Amino acid sequence: MSQSPVIPRKDSFGHLTDGREVNRYTFCNHNDVTVRVIELGCVITEIRVPDKQGVVSDINLGYDDVKEYETNLLTLGAICGRVVNVISNARFTLDGKEYHVTKNFGNHCIHGGKKSFTHQLWSSWIEDDKVKMKYVSPDGEEGFPGELTTTVSYQLTNQNELVIEYSATTNKPTPVNLTNHAYFNLAGQNFPNLDEHVLQINADKFTPTKENEIYIPSGEIRDITGTLYDLRQPVRLGDRLGKMPHGKGYFNNFCVANADGSLRLIATLAHPPTGRRMDVYTTEPGVQCYTAGDTIPHTRGKAGAVYEKLGSICLETQHYPDSVNQESFPDTILRPGQQFYSKTVYKFGLID
Secondary structure, rough: OOOOOOOOEEEEEEOOOOOOOEEEEEEEEEOOOOHHHHHHOOOEEEEEEEOOOOEEEOOOOOOOOOOHHHHHOOOOOEOOOOOOOOEHHHEEEEEEEEEEEEEEOEEEEEEOOOOEEEEHHHHEEEEEEEEEEEEEEOHHHOOOOEEEEEEEEEEOOOOOEEEEEEEEEEEEOEOOOOOEEOOOOOOOOOOOOOOOEEEEEEEEEEEOOOOOOOEEEEEEEEOOOOOOOOOOOOOOOHHHOHHHHHHHOOEEEEEEEOOOOOOOOEEEEEOOOOOOOEEEOOOOOOOEOOOOOOOOOEEHHHHHHOOOOOOOEEEEEEEOOOOOOOOOOOOOOOOOOOOOEEEEEEEEEEOO
């Protein structure tokens, strides 16, 4: 296998309603793997990988047109920030001061607010074999303190690794928790369900949610042994999703086993009928497993596809949700002079 770098190429993906151009970058490696990303929201628009017969399909949900990404209510393929996931009651206290952020999820804040990183046009450039994108979030944006400068890089290797690196600095203390919100279906982005997918997550604990607000953590870190959240051994999703409470499948944060900030294998998703496999590595202490059980019913996507609930899965590497309000969760506060850094790798291949 060639070890030479995969150099991205740049073209135009179209224009926003205000006339600004959105650039697109395409990576193609020697194994027929193609990844495309755009500046708007740092979105991954395509991930095309071969199956065991050599048939190449797009396994990443998305849209055909830049105008649809301009709305992107489902954050398909996008970077979420400056705080991914929920902030309960859209407020938090930092260094004795209470901050109120945008309520865009009932009484709560999710994925950074209404005009979050997902909806920003990032600046971008090619640096060696990486595409780098930068966004400067002004002090007070969506209610968050401090000017936050965030850089995200994308890289595709000839080992079929999609490498995502995040870094950020701030001029005031502020919470930071970043992820990419790609939705996967290894059978193809237009396939209607996840039934034949097999999932394994290397986590021995999870953060349960409140009974009356099922997306808000209770603050407990609970052992998964003997529960439906025990995915330490491979589980066929068709045998598990229907048993999950509330009929929504998984929408839970899993606590990565023995997380110490090093890059480690934390999840594997496989699809035996096509032979496709995806391994997930991260430096983060958590991964949000979301099987699109509520917010995605009957949504029109790429190439005439219609996306249904429980038809795709997100494995969002991140710190725990609502960490700013949970003393027992890992800290997400970034301070001046510090640098936030995180790395996640999605590696594509075939089942052994």
